[in-house]
Amino acid sequence: MRFDTALTTAFYSSAVLLGHATAEEPVVSDETKSPAEKPTFTPTSIIAPFYEQFTDDWDSRWKASNAKKQDSKSDEDWAYVGEWAVEEPHVLPAIVGDKGLVVKNAAAHHAISAKFPKKIDNKDKTLVVQYEVKLQNGLECGGAYMKLLQDNKALHQEEFSNASPYIIMFGPDKCGSTNKVHFIFRHKNPKTGEYEEKHLTSAPLAKIEKQTSLYTLIVKPDQSFQIGVNGEFVKNGTLLEDFTPAVNPEKEIDDEKDLKPEDWVDEARIADPDATKPEDWDEDAPFEIIDEEAEKPEDWLEEEPLTIPDPEAEKPEDWDDEEDGDWIPPSVQNPKCDEVSGCGKWEKPTKKNPEYKGKWTAPYIDNPAYKGVWKPRKIKNPAYFEDKTPANFEPMGAIGFEIWTMQSDILFDNIYIGHSIEDAEKLKSATFDIKHPIESAEEEATKPKAPETPKSPLDLKFMDDPIHYIKEKWDLFLTIAKRDPVEAVKFVPEIAGGLGVLAITLIAIIAGAIGMSSAPPPQVQKAADKVKDQAAVAKDQAVDAATTGSEKVQAEVNKRTTRSSAAASE
Secondary structure (H helix, E strand, O other), X not given: OHHHHHHHHHHHHHHHHHHHHOXXXXXXXXXXXXXXXOOEOOOOOOOOOEEEOOOOOXXXXXXXXXXXXXXXXXXXXXXXXXXXXXXXXXXXXXXEOOOEEEEOOOXXXXXXXXXXXXXXXXXXXXXXXXXXXXXXXXXXXEEOOEEEEEOOOOOOHHHOOOOOOEEEEEEEEEEOOEEEEEEEEEEEOOOOOOEEEEEEOOOOOOOOOOOEEEEEEEEOOOOEEEEEEOOXXXXXXXXXXXXXXXXXXXXXXXXXXXXXXXXXXXXXXXXXXXXXXXXXXXXXXXXXXXXXXXXXXXXXXXXXXXXXXXXXXXXXXXXXXXXXXXXXXXXXXXXXXXXXXXXXXXXOOEEXXXXXXXXXXXXXXXXXXXOOOOOOOEEEXXXXXXXXXXXXXXXXXXXXXXXXXXXXXXXXXXXXXXXXXXXXHHHHHHOHHHHHHHHHHHHHHOOOOOOOOOOOHHHOOOOOOHHHHHHHHHHHHHHHHOOOHHXXXXXXXXXXXXXXXXXXXXXXXXXHHHHOOOOXXXXXXXXXXXXXXXXXXXXXXXXHHHHHHHHHHHHHHHHHHHHHHHHHHO
């Protein structure tokens, strides 16, 4: 029908004009950024007493344990049923083909070890231990530390367990509030031949994140040590001063046979035996008494109760008086009492009794018989020894991971055990320093985007969201027009032009409907073109006017934007 054609043309003309008037800038699509090509894994050429990158022949060195975990606190037998695999990471992979040793089961005991080609003896040498840990599923409770096992001909990898003697335990451990990088070494008492664990005091925090973390331990012949996390040293100290219990025992100890004499007085102060209670001391006087001088406030409402039935409460629809009894509305505080000093029966308050002294006790004086704090005499410690070089650890013959964890997919890689700080740094540069920035960038790129702050209507573009654009512009036009219609036309010419097109086309529709004659679409288009030209002129005028009148409108825009932001946050 001609009427339908004219109506369609009207709305089409309005949309065309509105889109044209708002195309202030050409729409440029964001360039599709292709992810940077990731490097491919290449084994390094570093030579070390032990170095592991988990290449294809890894299973010729590493053997999982079939032993049972020994636990003196429990009658249960815990078998090392946790599985191991060598695979590429599935979380934040950085280097193509770079594989690591992966803990495959959650809430399970895992044990695996690899023998060194020959024992590592660091006597009078620097010991460097370095490896990577990747917590792909995080770490809520579990360990990711390694053990350097004592060189022992009887060591069988399939029997490796928590009871296997180790020399050093190093690496992260996390459970609940506990979060530390362990450094424990077993020290042999040269007199008794017994071993004792020495625990690092004030251990540094472990990195609990899904990116690769690098842990480094350096122990030097001067008995100093350093612990590094991601290439930054976070703990320095000495084996002789920073471990508990101390490496060397005390030279002197208390004599257990020395007993405190029966007449020894170790009370520094005593109650004065010559003091007497004063005659006017009344122990029965109460702490508080009634304030006889108090008077009832004039606005006190004695006839008003403190609480009243809640006037807004309604009996529940399912309340049955026969079964539930008479319904009583709940009580609320009497609002009349909030406006006065109080309600109900008034009573005089109490006050502190100026005559109160309490129970009398004799004052304390220095004890004339005091001899001081008694201590047993000191004697030479028969177990005393002095080991000045605890860094000369006993020879180590293997490395093992013996852990329990509630999270799976913990990955170990790039293990270095040797004597060269320079080689460990080269390995870091060839592995960790390459993958870490790639992982960081990928993690940042995959983070959920924060909700965008609502834009000001003046910043919106038609092609971004036409419906939202028209709604915001229309609301802004109406808001300004209520105060100053001329300013509304100047600052929102798109709406003014669109209204002009609608007015002309509606007139054409009505005229065509009354005369039952067809208004050819070219005529409507001609009218739309005329209004479009007018809108373009109005737009240019708005640009000129913006330099002088923007302050008037910006306040309104800010109000609307603030309201939009508040609504979005609710």
